[in-house]
Amino acid sequence: MTIPVVEAHGLTKRFGAVEAVTDATFAVAEHGICGLLGRNGSGKTTLMHLLTGQEFASAGDAMLFGQSPVENAAVLGRTCFIKETQIYPESFRVKHVLRAASWVYPHWDAALADELVAEFDVPLGRRMKRLSRGQRSAVGVVVGIASRAELTIFDEPYAGLDAVARHVFYDRLLQDYGVHPRTILMSTHLIDEVADLLDHVLVIDDGRLVIDADADELRGSATTLAGRHSAVQAFAEGREVLTWDSLGGLATVTLTGLSDAEKSAAHAEGLDVVPVSLQQLIVGRTRGTAREELAS
Amino acid sequence: MVGDDVDEGRPIFVQIAEQIEGQILDCVMREEGQVPSINELSAFHRINPATALKGVNLLVEAGILYKRRGIGMFVAPGARESVMARRREAFRSQYVRPLVIEAGKLAITPQQLTHMIEKESEQ
Numbered sequence: 474m475t476i477p478v479v480e481a482h483g484l485t486k487r488f489g490a491v492e493a494v495t496d497a498t499f500a501v502a503e504h505g506i507c508g509l510l511g512r513n514g515s516g517k518t519t520l521m522h523l524l525t526g527q528e529f530a531s532a533g534d535a536m537l538f539g540q541s542p543v544e545n546a547a548v549l550g551r552t553c554f555i556k557e558t559q560i561y562p563e564s565f566r567v568k569h570v571l572r573a574a575s576w577v578y579p580h581w582d583a584a585l586a587d588e589l590v591a592e593f594d595v596p597l598g599r600r601m602k603r604l605s606r607g608q609r610s611a612v613g614v615v616v617g618i619a620s621r622a623e624l625t626i627f628d629e630p631y632a633g634l635d636a637v638a639r640h641v642f643y644d645r646l647l648q649d650y651g652v653h654p655r656t657i658l659m660s661t662h663l664i665d666e667v668a669d670l671l672d673h674v675l676v677i678d679d680g681r682l683v684i685d686a687d688a689d690e691l692r693g694s695a696t697t698l699a700g701r702h703s704a705v706q707a708f709a710e711g712r713e714v715l716t717w718d719s720l721g722g723l724a725t726v727t728l729t730g731l732s733d734a735e736k737s738a739a740h741a742e743g744l745d746v747v748p749v750s751l752q753q754l755i756v757g758r759t760r761g762t763a764r765e766e767l768a769s
Numbered sequence: 770m771v772g773d774d775v776d777e778g779r780p781i782f783v784q785i786a787e788q789i790e791g792q793i794l795d796c797v798m799r800e801e802g803q804v805p806s807i808n809e810l811s812a813f814h815r816i817n818p819a820t821a822l823k824g825v826n827l828l829v830e831a832g833i834l835y836k837r838r839g840i841g842m843f844v845a846p847g848a849r850e851s852v853m854a855r856r857r858e859a860f861r862s863q864y865v866r867p868l869v870i871e872a873g874k875l876a877i878t879p880q881q882l883t884h885m886i887e888k889e890s891e892q
Contacts, residue, residue, distance in 0.1 A: 506817055643815060651808035651818050669781060669816040689820060693780045737862065743870060 476539040478503050478624050478656040479524055483533035486519050493519040495680040496533065501658060506650065506670055508688075509660040510755055511677040517660040518556070520677065521628050524658075525554045537624065553578060553622035555613040557632045561601040568597045570612055571619075578620040585649070586619035592641055606633030614642050618649055627659040639663075643670060664752040668692075674751070678759040688751065695754045696736060699725040700744035708739055715757030727757050781816055785824030790833065790852045793844055800849060804834055804842040831855075 477500035484497040494516045501507045511517050522528040524535045526542035526549065534541065537548045561570060567590070575581045590597060593611035601609065610632050617625050631639045647670060650657065661667050674691055676684035684691065695715060698705055705724040708731075709717070715727040727749055731739070736746050749757075792798040805813070810821040825842060828834040833848045872882045 505819065640815075644812065647815065647818070648808075648812055651811055654818075669814070669820070672817045672819040688817070689780050689782055689823065740867070741870070743874070 475503055477501055477536075478538060479658060480536040480539070481520075481524065481533065482536075484520070484523055484530055484535055485532040486516075486523055486528060487531040493680055494523065494677075497677070497682045498533075499675055499682055499685045501656060501673065501675075503656055504654045505672045506646075506657045506659065507673040507675060508664075508667055508671040509658060509675045509677065510662065510664055511660075512662060512759060515677045515759070516680040517677055518628055519680075521554070521556070521626055521658075521660060525549070525552060525626065527554075550577075550579070551623040553617055553620040553625045554628070555617040555626065555630050556628040557610065557613075557630070559609075559613060563602070565601045566598055567595055567601065567604070567612055570601060570616065571597075574616045574620060578622055580621035580623075580653075582619050582621060586615055589615040589618060589645060592645070593638060607635065607638060608633075610634050611638060618642075618645055621649070621653050621655065624656045624658070627657070629660055629662070631661075631663070639666065643667065646670070664755055665750070668751040674755075676755055676758060683758055684755070691754065692751055693748075695727055695729045695749040695757070696731045697725060697727045697747040697749055697753075698739050698744045699723065699747065700742070704739075704742050704744055708735075708742075708744070715754070727753070781814075782820050782823035782827065785810065785814065785816070785821055786827040789824070789828060790856075793833065793848050793852050794856070796849070798844050800844045800846050802844050803840075804844060806841055 479501035481497045481499055484494055485492065486494040497520060509517050509520065519528065523530050524537065524542065526535070526544065529543070536542070537545075537552060540548045542548050542552075565573075571583070571586050571590070574586070575583055590612075593608075593615065595604070595608050595611050595615070599608075601612070604612070610630060611634065614627075614630050614634075617627055617630065631642060634642065643666070646657070659667065659671075668688070671688045674684060674686055674688050675682060686694075697716075698708055700723065702719060702722050702724045705726050709726045709728060712731075713729045715729065716725075717727075718725045740746050789798065789804065793800075798804060804825070807818050807821045807825065810816075810825070811818040814821070825834060829836065829842070831851070832845055833852060834842050835845045836842055869879075869882070872879075877885075
């Protein structure tokens with residue numbers, strides 16, 4: 474069995490009285506695009522900092538390539554971590570960032586980096602601190618893709634990027650990933666935009682891992698039924714109900730684990746049977762105030 | 770994923786398989802013709818390559834596509850006929866049953882429904 478690229482065992486991080494990450498246990502296998510999804514403040518960034526040894530765990534272990542990442546140059550050299558809050562030396566221009574990256578990452582593709590910089594329209598000679606928020610994000614994205622690191626971690630990499638630039642990012646990432654498969658872990662709350670890129674999904678809610686699943690399996694796992702209250706209720710009985718709304722004699726319910734036969738039966742009863750998107754499913758699982766934010 | 774041709778919710782790999790089947794039915798993809806590569810499908814639909822591969826593998830298992838090692842994926846001879854046969858089987862549950870249920874809600878009798886279908890077919 475191959476060693477997972479990323480592993481967490483009972484990983485916990487407390488900041489004073491606040492527990493930012495609680496008992497997270499999961500593994501990310503080699504070669505894949507894994508999404509770390511959750512609302513803002515759910516613990517995504519803390520978890521990524523723990524995984525890359527930038528924070529010390531209060532309890533549990535984080536492992537990259539089967540080793541502890543803390544002060545471990547061998548492991549961190551195979552990892553590229555792109556985060557929104559990246560700080561660059563005062564005098565650095567865009568071209569300096571790219572040159573430094575070429576020294577750090579053994580699989581760096583300079584030609585690809587140049588191509589991407591042109592595509593994102595980032596001025597090579599400009600100082601990093603003079604770039605707009607979107608341009609800074611674009612530089613991060615360029616480094617993340619062109620590094621071709623065995624493990625690339627993107628923490629909400631698109632701050633300030635407009636919809637067009639974000640789609641350039643998704644397209645170029647997929648394109649390069651297709652030719653140079655590697656392991657990508659990406660945190661985001663723009664679930665609809667990235668859902669189809671992912672083959673695995675981790676969902677964190679209030680510091681706890683609530684979903685760890687194959688993206689395709691997850692997508693087919695929930696169904697919305699709508700129709701007469703009594704008929705809907707009969708189907709909902711004894712099942713995990715993610716959402717429940719009723720209006721007059723009508724009800725709408727989102728359920729998990731309906732078989733095809735049961736869906737046909739619901740249909741025969743005159744109920745509307747609607748599949749649930751990944752985003753709707755995750756909103757249902759991380760409910761409360763999360764709803765509006767994730768839906769926006 | 771790009772385009773309105775792919776709906777939310779259902780497993781994407783199933784949708785990919787159905788789309789290729791649709792193109793075989795419409796003769797956009799011909800028997801013995803080459804099918805786009807996994808990376809091309811992945812880039813076009815903006816989906817994970819593993820998902821595209823799963824969709825294509827559904828069709829390989831069903832004998833609709835076949836692999837030529839080192840060259841790529843091709844539409845099998847007789848693929849169109851077997852896609853059609855499979856779709857006919859699904860036609861009743863996918864189209865006829867919902868039609869009959871909706872007709873029932875609207876108090877359209879089976880005779881009236883039959884008449885409507887006949888009229889529609891004439892056009």
